[in-house]
Amino acid sequence: MNRLYSLLSALALLALISCNQPTGQTNSGNERPNIILIMADDMGYETLGCYGSAEYQTPNLDRLAETGMQFTNAYSTPLCTPSRVKIMTGQYNFRNYIRFGSLRTGEYTFGHLAKEAGYSTLVAGKWQLADRSYYKDPKYDPYHFGFDEYCLWQVYPGDYWRRYKNPVVMKNGRYLKDIYGKYGPDIYTEAITRFIEDNKEEPFFIYYPMALPHKPFIPTPDNEEFDDLSPSDVYGFNDTTYFRDMIAYVDKLTGRIVNKLEETGTRENTLILFTGDNGTDREVRSDMKNGEVIRGGKSLPIETGTHVPLIANWKGKIESGQVNSNLVGFSDFLPTFADALNTGIPDSVTVDGISFYNQLMGQEGPAREWIYCHYDDGKGSFEGAEYVHNKKWKLRRNGGFYNIDKDPLEKNPIPEEQMTGEMKREKQDLQAVLDSLR
DSSP, X not given: OOHHHHHHHHHHHHHHHHHTSOOSOOOOSSOOOEEEEEEESSOOGGGSGGGTBSSOOOHHHHHHHHTSXXXXXXXXXXXXXXXXXXXXXXXXXXHXXXXXXXXXXXXXXXXXXXXXXXXXXXXXXEOOOSOGGGTTOGGGSGGGGTOSEEEEEOSSSOOTTTTSBSOOEEETTEEOOSOTTOBHHHHHHHHHHHHHHHTTTSOEEEEEEOOTTOSSOOOOTTSGGGGGOOGGGGSSOOOGGGHHHHHHHHHHHHHHHHHHHHHHTOGGGEEEEEEESSOOOTTOEEEBTTSOEEEOOTTSSSHHHHEEEEEEXXXXXXXXXXXXXXXXXXXXXXXXXXXXTTOOOOTTSOOOOOOOHHHHTTOOOOOBSOEEEEEOOSSSSSOOEEEEEOSSEEEETTSOEEETTTOTTOOOOOOGGXXXXXXXXXXXXXXXXXXXXX
């Protein structure tokens, strides 16, 4: 990476932050797509067939990749709440992340953006953004963050484990009844397909932060053992042999949503995005087609903790079969949606992201040169980290410098005395980015 270009990139991004406008190629046409963002829970890139997995069956997601665009360098934060706050607000976590399980009440989200653009908005799946100290405070419910409707697990702190069988689900302010024996992910997906049906004549925005495939690892309804799983079994029941079934169910539910789009005639005007909130659980090891075995790195600020899948599909608009190696971070989604919806972002809102809408449309425009992460789990359970990286090199705030192409687990920091001229230039460039964001 050329040093001058890197420094100019950092300055340009800071300028974009201050103007708070969409940072890519604005959608100048009249057609604005419906948008569905699906974000799996604890599902790294290695869990999809299209990313080289030899262990999991993901035909629906693979098909979306084959007929759309697959990003090979998409990055989240290492843990769920920081990722959720970042993707919803378009901001780096040092600006607005306050604690685990919380979203600050004054934040502007992509829900607000879509709603202000005239879209009907829904969030379904996992919320977990109302801190326990604000139990049942209406300022922390999804209505407050730009969503017209919701169907969610953990709107307010409650029974953590009951996201799957016999779930605790709140829909539009009321807890669902008659859920005994039912499966939470089915309920969330049914809310989405019904919302699509109800809004097929009007533009809609759907955010689906899935509950799957986060542990506890238990049988899905497609496994005959599900019927014998009693309510008490979900406490402490955790067998990674069921993880494969859970990945298959993620794929099945995604297929169900795509089928509903086809059925309602909205498929060709809907932008579908699929990603994961962080790496796979560390208890899970996955076999790859190249013979590699990858251990999940959730909560760790390394490649296996932050490298996530990203698939974009817009039938008839995104060219089929594209593999995109550009860097994409979670702060980039909100400005991308602003460009897709052909709307501005309020001047009062700080945005750190760079829109990748132009890339989806095959147009010229800006692309990331680096990914920045400020990581603090807010619980003290895991060591925090601050770092910046490009496709090959990574620099931590503490000075650790790594070749992540050859050392993705960051076991071997490169000593200064062993650095080549190229390495020193790369480190200087990355340090300039860190300094600009201090």
